[in-house]
Structures are given as C-alpha cells and as structure tokens.
Amino acid sequence: MPDDEPTSIWMLPERQERSGPGRRPGYSREQITRTAVRIADAEGVEATTMRRIASELATGAMSLYRYVPKRDDLFDLMIDMAMSEIELPDDPSGDWRADLSLVADQTRAAALRHSWLIGLLAGRPTLGPHLLRVHEFALGALDGRGLDIDDITAFVGMLNDYVHSAIRREIGWLEEARRSGLDPERWKRDYIGPYVRQIVESGAYPLFSRSLLESRTAHLPPAERFRHGLDRVLDGIGAHIT
Amino acid sequence: MPDDEPTSIWMLPERQERSGPGRRPGYSREQITRTAVRIADAEGVEATTMRRIASELATGAMSLYRYVPKRDDLFDLMIDMAMSEIELPDDPSGDWRADLSLVADQTRAAALRHSWLIGLLAGRPTLGPHLLRVHEFALGALDGRGLDIDDITAFVGMLNDYVHSAIRREIGWLEEARRSGLDPERWKRDYIGPYVRQIVESGAYPLFSRSLLESRTAHLPPAERFRHGLDRVLDGIGAHIT
C-alpha cells in the first residue's frame, strides 16, 4: 500500500529505531528541524531552503527527503519546535487570569525569539502536539466556570487573535526591513517614513493621522504595550465570568 | 537620480498620460492588476505568476515590469483592488454599531470573493488608499464618544482581528484543500479527518475534543456564526461606551 496518500505529517511518524537490515539513519527530524529553525532565526524563513539546511548539515539536499516529505511539512515541524519552548504547568492553577497571561507572555516570548513563527502559523492550519498542548491548557484555564464550550473556545480564540496581531505589530516592520537588507532604523526613515508622512500631510485621513501623532501608548516599551492590550482582552473575558 | 531607492509602490504612481515623444503604453496597472486578481480568484495566489498574467494578456512576462516594479508590489495592488470593492458611505452614520457591522460584513464579503485576500494582508504590512479609506471610516465610527485615540485604535484593531481570524476559519481549510488539488469534501474526510479523529480518540486533549464534538455553533450557517462572534466583539466595545 503506497503512502502517497495526502496525509498530515503528524500521522507519519519518523522511522522508528528498528532492528532490521539496512543502513542506519545518519540524521533525524529533530536535528534537521533544529537546523532549519536556526537558519530562520538568523536570516528569515525565505533563507530556509532545502539546500541551505543540507549544506549546514554537510550533506546533500535530497538526503533531507528521507526524513521530511515536503518542505511545507518541515515548516510544521519548525512551528511545533518553537511551540515546544512554551513552558506551562501540567494543569491550570485555578487563577484563569494568571493562566491566560502566562500563555500570552510565553507565546510572545517564543514569537520574539523566532520572528517567523506568527507568519508561518498564519499561513498554514497546523495542529502539532505542542500547539495542541498550549491550546488545551488555555481552554482548561476557563473550564468549570459556567461557560459552555463554545464560549470557552471563542474567548481563547480572542486571546489568540490579540496575541498574534500584537506581535505582528511589534515585529512586522522589523521583519520587512530585514528582508530588504537594510537596518531597521534606516528602513523606517527612508522607506516607510516618507509615505506615512505624505499620508499625514495630505490631510485625507485625519483620524489615522491622529492615531500616529497623538498616541500615548505608541512610545511605551513594547512589553508594557503588550500588557496594556492584554489586560483589555482579559477584562472582556472577565465580564462574562461571574 | 535613479529610482532604485527602496520605496513603497504607493509613492511611485503609474506613468501619467503625457505628451512627449515615445511609444504609447499598451497596458496599465489597473488592467494588469485586474488580470492578476482574476487568476488568483480562480486558481489561487500561487498560480498568479508573472508569466501567467502576461500570457493571459497575450504579451511577454517582462512587459509587466514596465508597470509594476516587483511581484510583491503587484500583490499590494491586488489587495487594494479587493479593498476597493468595500462599499461605505462617505461618512459614518452616527450609529457606531451599524457602521462597524457594515465594515465587518463588507470585508467578509470581499474576502469570500477573493479567498487570497486575508492571506496576503497577513503577509505584508501594506497601506494602500482603499485600505486607509476603510480604516478611517472604522475609526470615524467610534470618534466623538469620549474615547481617546488609543482606545479607538485598539477597538478597531480588535474588530479587524476578529474579522480576519473568523474568515480564516471559514475558508482556511477550503484553501488548503484547493491547493492540494482535491475537492474539499474528500480532503476533509481523507486528510484532516483521520488526524483529528486520532486526536479525539487519544483522549489527551479532552477540552479540544469537546470543542469539536459538543459545539452548538459549529454547524450554524457561516454567516450566522460570523454574526455571533461579531456581536460579542461589538458588545465588548459597547461596554466601554457610555
């Protein structure tokens, strides 16, 4: 029975350590994934090509295909490796606000370490084990408080949405700058700066302009900004919990 | 002064109708963008290649570069063309709830017509004129109600986050299915189905499983589901408006 049926990589576990005949594997999914993550951290996900990963491992590009069916599957593995860095207790503490804050902060920390994480997550609907673990923990934080499962799912979704978009705002421009090869400061001044100034000076978008010019939170340290918005989301959830 | 400085496409308007010497342009940004949008609607954004667009226009791939600096800029133009379909009054009506609902519904409609829209928007921080128009309208809906500009921005951001993630849930799997070439029904059953079943049957993620099995809203028509969540977001905003 050929295995070329379309199947998630999570259904296709790595070849196990066996005791049959045949040459022993010289690499592993975990090793390949770690290498890919390292490259993506340093140079962005677009530099994470099969050839590049292979050369980092001093092997040929096609060798990787003994361990990973397709490049996209490798992205799933990278996502899950990044999610695995999110440290959570085995069970929610009972303080839902602290538990969800923990999830948010840990997710933010992982996303800042791996600036490609949010982008990849947005691009592919993957359900790796560590993502499921984090999701289950967040759901558990709200369980047993009179909310039905749809409400719980919706609230966790809201939290997720906030975390993702806040992080995107925090690192979105930095990523774009790195991709163009310029240092962020220069990029902001020469690239996005003139356009935004033109928008403001045109006077056609007064409220958008005010949101840039009169913002009081825009110049806060990123972590505080993040907490600001997070508190608001948590307040919204709290309003539905007696 | 050479124009190879990094600059947003919005700062680089199309060559105007002029009266100097030289051959007349045979195409236009608008025409090229419309063709790209049509291809992306039918076959996805990954089929929208320069050669493909050109052949649709019965010309050569390199001719397009007389009108668009890079392919990524063409994506920005596509985004803006899709956003241009969002029909709004010139000014908010005064009923903020109706105004924001209108923005949400129109955005959803545009995103369903152009299933690539949300994905592209997530990938690049673009600020085309029509996106600014819609954003300004949404900001205006909340202006003058005692909220400061940071609150207004945050609430519009929340609304945006909800709309995007709801649409992603609505069409995410369909897109993935189309990309793999299978019809969605078969894909859901043979591809994602077995994996999700395994997750549920493993018993390791009881709340996630319940969110799948016991959900009451999951089987509602998509439009109602969307409105459900939207009402919740609007309630959250309303709680801060006296």
Place this chain on the structure above:
DNA sequence: GCCATTCAGGTACGATGTACGCAAACCGAG
C-alpha cells in the same frame, strides 16, 4: 524626415522544490 525617448518582449541567469536512480552501508540468514 530625423532623433531622442519610450515601450514590447525575447533571451538568459540564478535559485528553488523535488523526482529518480544508483552506490554504499548494514543486518540476519546460511
């Protein structure tokens, strides 16, 4: 009618994911 200017688009290059096939490494059976 000449000429500077502009557009059309063919050719070419480097890079990508990955299908295919063969040689080398390995283990168990004889």
Place this chain on the structure above:
DNA sequence: CTCGGTTTGCGTACATCGTACCTGAATGGC
C-alpha cells in the same frame, strides 16, 4: 564469512520561478 535484501546518502536532472539586460519597434517634436 558470505551473500542478499533493505535502507540510507546524495548526485543529477527538470520544471518553474522572479527578474536583469538588451535589441528593436513605435512615437511625436523639431
């Protein structure tokens, strides 16, 4: 120890992509 089946390592090859460069054709002002 030998041999054969099995599995890995990976070089080669191909289709496809964005796009740099260049030639030739079209155009309007003088």
